[in-house]
Amino acid sequence: MKAKAPTLKDIAQELGLSISTVSRALRGMPEINPDTREAVLALSKNKAYKQNANHSSSVPKSNLLGAIIPCNDYYFSQIIEGMDHAALDSGYTLIVSNSGESFGREVSIIQRLLQVNVDGFLISKTNETYNYDHFNRIISANKPLVMFDRECKDLEVPQMLIDNYEGGYLATKHLIEKGYRKICFLGDKPSDSLSKFTKENGIFEALVEAKIENYEKQKFYGIHNIEKAFEKTTEILRMNDRPDAFFAANDQIAIGVYRAIEEAGYNIPKDIGIIGYYDEPVMNSFSPSLSSMFVPAYDLGKAAINCLISQIHLGQTTKATLQTLKVQLSQRESTNQTKRFFGI
Incomplete structure (x- = not known):
């Protein structure tokens, strides 16, 4: 039976590092200590860790992540703050767009983000969204996608929700x-x-x-x-x-x-x-x-980014998981x- 491929989390836990540090080390980010980078690369090679084959030399990475929110209230601003901090820690820049609860605007934003070649998408769908063709176009383009806050039934991607x-x-x-x-x-x-x-x-x-x-x-x-x-x-x-x-x-x-x-x-x-x-x-x-x-809106944002970055490295663009965070x-x-x- 073929052994399960290690994840960023597996490597991070074994070395006592954060997921974001492992991500930056694997991507050769200059701010990572050379000894740390060497340890990460050695362990990943030993464990047969494979980064996303979809990001070949013919399709250079942009180090951009696209997030789409339906509105910009206190709750979503906290989610975006968590996303932005986690993205920067991992060497990515987050592009945030507001659909304004408009299905047409959501479709248009996705089209533009695909054109600028973002490395992955984080989306909270509008209340008008019941057709998922535009989400499936993201998957067809081999771009990782994480849905957050609003559940999307029958969409085979990771979903991060508040319970x-x-x-x-x-x-x-x-x-x-x-x-x-x-x-x-x-x-x-x-x-x-x-x-x-x-x-x-x-x-x-x-x-x-x-x-x-x-x-x-x-x-x-x-x-x-x-x-x-x-x-x-x-x-x-x-x-x-x-x-x-x-x-x-x-x-x-x-x-x-x-x-x-x-x-x-x-x-x-x-x-x-x-x-x-x-x-x-x-x-x-x-x-x-x-x-x-x-x-825990801030934590939801961080968790969604970490999930997306793991997909980017492993190429798991259609792995369906559902994670919920508890309220207090x-x-x-x-x-x-x-x-x-x-x-x-």
């Missing part, structure tokens, strides 16, 4: 454990119904476990910013059977919810609790401070009923 199912479940379970029962979810657009890794699926699971019904009546979409969140929350608070907690799909929505509740004269968290998502630094600046779900609860005063009730 938003767990995030939705943990946030909702936290609210329930704090005594909230009428939980209202506010979001921009419904999550991809084809993916199981959605906040909505996690919310539903937690509510079913707690035997709480009528969830479908407590979901509202079309809320794009703080102002829209304020307006919608103000409207919801006038209902006869108002919610006793809000779960916001992102922190900007949570801020709008906070302002509406404060203006309506309700006490946070005694009357109404709030929890956001992505845990932006601003969440700690409010009084009461706002609970949120911390999402950042509990603060906006869901801490005990503190409000007992003054501790």
Whole structure:
């Protein structure tokens, strides 16, 4: 049986180096210590490590990586920061393009990046993207591709996701454990119904476990910013059977919810609790401070780059893997009923 080819990670672990250092050593980057480069080359030769044969002398490498994001909010800016740091550490330059949630723009950007001969692609697809022909053109051009943040069913490439199912479940379970029962979810657009890794699926699971019904009546979409969140929350608070907690799909929505509740004269968290998502630094600046779900966006960016670089070296342009990163609860005063009730 043929032995499995070693990866960058295998060589890095055996030598006690980072993956980025091994990558730069194999590519002859001048900043690498000669002794380190010699050790990496010797071990890679001993282990029969083979770099990507697709990058032959007839198709010179550009040392450019192309990343496409659907928008440029706090979450995606953190992903790009992680990507940029990891790319630079490995001797690559990252080109970032924003599709603006437009399928046509996404197709056009890919075409241009292929023309400038980037060595690999990192893409978070638009909400409009259901045809994958333009992604398959990347694969046909022998260019490695990593999809991130948004799952692409039936696309045979590595995918790096945040486990938003767990995030939705943990946030909702936290609210329930704090005594909230009428939980209202506010979001921009419904999550991809084809993916199981959605906040909505996690919310539903937690509510079913707690035997709480009528969830479908407590979901509202079309809320794009703080102002829209304020307006919608103000409207919801006038209902006869108002919610006793809000779960916001992102922190900007949570801020709008906070302002509406404060203006309506309700006490946070005694009357109404709030929890956001992505845990932006601003969440700690409010009084009461706002609970949120911390999402490892920076780590997702780094992991996606390392996965792509491994593909570039090994030529694994169609190896399908799915990796998810876990979220964590950042509990603060906006869901801490005990503190409000007992003054501790």
